[in-house]
Amino acid sequence: MRRILPFAGQNRNIKTILAVSVVFAGFFMPPAQAIERVKVEVPVHEYKLDNGLKVLVKQDKRAPIAVMQLWYKVGSSYESNGLTGLSHVVEHMMFKGTTKHPTGEFNRIIAENGAEDNAFTAQDYTAYYQVIAAERLEVAMELESDRVRGLTLPPGEFRKEVEVVKEERRWRTEDKPTALTYEQFTAVAFLSSPYHNPTIGWMADLNAMKVEDLRAWYERWYAPNNATLVVVGDVDPANVYELAKKYYGPLKPTENIPVPKPQTEVVQKGLxxxxxxxxxxxxxxxxxxxxxxxxxxxxxxxxxxxxxxxxxxxxxxxxxxxxxxxxxxxxxxxxxxxxxxxxxxxxxxxxxxxxxxxxxxxxxxxxxxxxxxxxxxxxxxxxxxxxxxxxxxxxxxxxxxxxxxxxxxxxxxxxxxxxxxxxxxxxxxxxxxxxxxxxxxxxxxxxxxxxxxxxxxxxxxxxxxxxxxxxxxx
Known part of the structure; x- marks a missing residue:
């Protein structure tokens, strides 16, 4: 099962890490004890708001921090030809201001609270996260909930960010021979599956992208009923649920979120x-x-x-x-x-x-x-x-x-x-x-x-x- 965060623009989801080294199990814990430890699982508390937002909370008191992540069911595999890269560019624009918090305010407030934040886009989802002192979780809740519906998407910022993404593409793919090989490889391996396309988008599509494309994509997929809020850390699940209701509860859902077409890969007939x-x-x-x-x-x-x-x-x-x-x-x-x-x-x-x-x-x-x-x-x-x-x-x-x-x-x-x-x-x-x-x-x-x-x-x-x-x- 794939287990690490991909960087933005990488064309994988969560990659497989089955082990650090067998040394850890062999020297520090007999296999039978290790199995029992893995099976002792802290329960996940599941809630659902009236607007469709799912909330998952898991208590872990080993450190006085909270990890908050907001996951949207949209990524590059939802994109169609001519519109590749939209999910990733939206991710970039999520840091460019809302009506309530102008450009730069989100990062400034997060930094002032000693937290870290970032985001990543993959084939099947886009996620935003903050790692913050547990006692300051409400700060992250307020800021992240504001971005679900409140982006301003200024055209000037959009034009700048598209150029940033194009530079990212050049550095991470076009100038890296193994990455370029991987991109060409998947494009040939998949004919009808949307895994054919790179997460960061084809350069021609980035060149042709308009802010109107971005706005339509954001309004279609960025909604509480297309998202999952996950909080893990030194938190009380009931308190997290109350905060979620306070900040995410008022957000309006999107009616008739599109159901992706199957786009089943055609049967391969030879090498x-x-x-x-x-x-x-x-x-x-x-x-x-x-x-x-x-x-x-x-x-x-x-x-x-x-x-x-x-x-x-x-x-x-x-x-x-x-x-x-x-x-x-x-x-x-x-x-x-x-x-x-x-x-x-x-x-x-x-x-x-x-x-x-x-x-x-x-x-x-x-x-x-x-x-x-x-x-x-x-x-x-x-x-x-x-x-x-x-x-x-x-x-x-x-x-x-x-x-x-x-x-x-x-x-x-x-x-x-x-x-x-x-x-x-x-x-x-x-x-x-x-x-x-x-x-x-x-x-x-x-x-x-x-x-x-x-x-x-x-x-x-x-x-x-x-x-x-x-x-x-x-």
Whole structure:
């Protein structure tokens, strides 16, 4: 299950982190005790306001702070051709003033209260968060609620922010050969799924974007009945609910919020390949197989088996890719595997690699395909599977010590339609995965007919091109 905040403009949701290191579980806590600790879960208090806003509150008294996040069910996968990037630009404009708080006031007040704030846009949602002293939570409540309906969207600020986003795109995608390869890769892998488009938007769409497009997008999706408020920290749930009613309760809902079309990805009928030419020092490879997500899997266990499979290949120094491709044969300087199964649409199982100097990209590709073939031929051993499961437990313990992680997990699962309660099932479902199930999903889904391969073909690097630091930080 993907577990970290993406930066704005990144084309993933919450990426998979199954573990920090098995060392944490092995040295500090026996597996049985670790499992019990993970299962001792503080309840989530769920409320719903009359205007449709859902409120989730989880008490965590380990630090005198509160994490408040407001999640909107809208992201780049809701956008249509010609309007890509709208969700991300709205995110930027949320910091450019309301009728009540002019541009700059939001950040000034947050800073004066010793808090931090930011936002992120992903494929399936946009979220805004503050980390603040628990006793000052009301300050964040008042400020954030004002932005739900009160943005002024001044044309001058819009024009400036679009240029900021375009600069962000250049720095994060167009000037990063691996990121550019990833963008081209997903555009080829997905034909009809909206995951085809980058979260930050295509440059042509950013060039053509109008403030009227932005206003229509904001008015359509930014509403209490399309949002989830999450608060985790040293708070009293009943008090949080009263504050939510005070500040969010008066907001008017939007009637008839559009239900996104299914946009089901067409069935792939054979291998797809793409070569990306860009200035780079070394070649790079990405391989993506079409796989189900938790939202559409025919068998409930399949996404968890794919999740474990990814960790077998790439779950720390003892994983297969690290042992065999990086340290063993020394043919790859980088090799990774990841699975994204908790989006609102099916995604990809991705393998990637970069050869060491002197090695050919084809050698790395062959080695990665051999790893897949090995998983299809032979079930994983009991010892290897136990190691991965121990990593899951260690990762869960480590991450649940973070109030911000807890809030993010609740908000993301709720926003994609899986429901926050799924988080409590994760460990049990991972622990239930068998070697036979891992072999079964490898045979069923990691097949050539559902495979897309992107290769980065390095081009000469211009030594005179300036390497400017980004200037788009809010």
């Amino acid at each position: 797809r390949t793409i070569k990306v030419k860009a200035p780079a020092e070394l070649p790079y490879l990405m391989m993506g197989y079409k796989v189900p997500g938790m939202i559409n899997a025919n068998q409930k266990w399949e996404p968890y088996a794919l999740d474990v499979l990814a960790s077998i290949l790439d779950g720390g120094n003892s994983s297969r890719l690290a042992k065999e491709l990086i340290r063993g044969k020394e043919i790859a300087s980088e090799a990774s595997a990841s699975y994204s199964g908790d989006g609102r649409l099916p995604d990809l199982f991705i393998l990637s690699g970069m050869p060491t100097k002197g090695e050919k990209l084809e050698t790395v590709k062959t080695a990665l395909l051999e790893q897949v073939a090995n998983l299809q031929k032979e079930p994983v051993s009991a010892d290897e599977l136990e190691r991965v499961k121990a990593q899951v437990i260690a990762g869960e313990i480590y991450q649940r010590d973070s109030q911000q992680h807890q809030a993010t997990l609740l908000g993301a699962l709720e926003s994609v339609g899986l429901g926050y309660k799924l988080a409590d099932e994760y460990v049990d479902n991972i622990l239930a995965v068998t070697p036979e199930q891992i072999q079964a999903v490898a045979k069923k889904y990691l097949v050539e007919d559902g495979l897309t391969i992107a290769e980065l073909d390095p081009q000469p690097i211009d030594p005179n091109k300036p390497k400017n630091a980004p200037r788009f930080v809010r």
